[in-house]
Amino acid sequence: MFDDPLFALVVVACAAVLIILMLGIGSFGVGGKTAHKYSNKMMRWRVAAQAIAIALILLFVWLRGGNG
Template sequence: MSDDPLFMLVALACAAVLIILMLGIGSFGVGGKTAHKYSNKLMRWRIGAQAVAIALILLFVWLRGGNG
C-alpha cells in the first residue's frame, strides 16, 4: 500500500492538516498580536485542508473497493 500514489497523497494531506493544526494551536498559545493576526486564519486553513483530506480518503476507499 505504501507504493500506491493515492495513498501517499492521502498521507500527505493528513500530515498537512496536522501541521496546520499545530501551527494554529501554537499561535493561540503565543497570544497578543500574533494570535489575533494568525490563529483564526490558520484554523480556517485547517478546515479547508481537512475537507480535502476527507475527500481524498473517501476517493481512496471508493477506488480501491472498500465495500468488503
C-alpha cells in the same frame, strides 16, 4: 501500501492537516498580536485542508473498492 500514489497523497494531506493544526494551536498559545493575526487564518486553512483530506480518503476507499 505506500507504493499506491493515492494512498501517499492521503497521508500527505493528513500530515498537512496535523501541521496546520499544530501551527494554529501554537499561535493561540503565543497570544497577543500574533494570535490575533494568525490563529483564525490558520484554523480556516485547517478546515479547508481537512475537507480536502476527507475527500481524498473517500476517493481512495471508493476507488479501491472499500468492501474489505
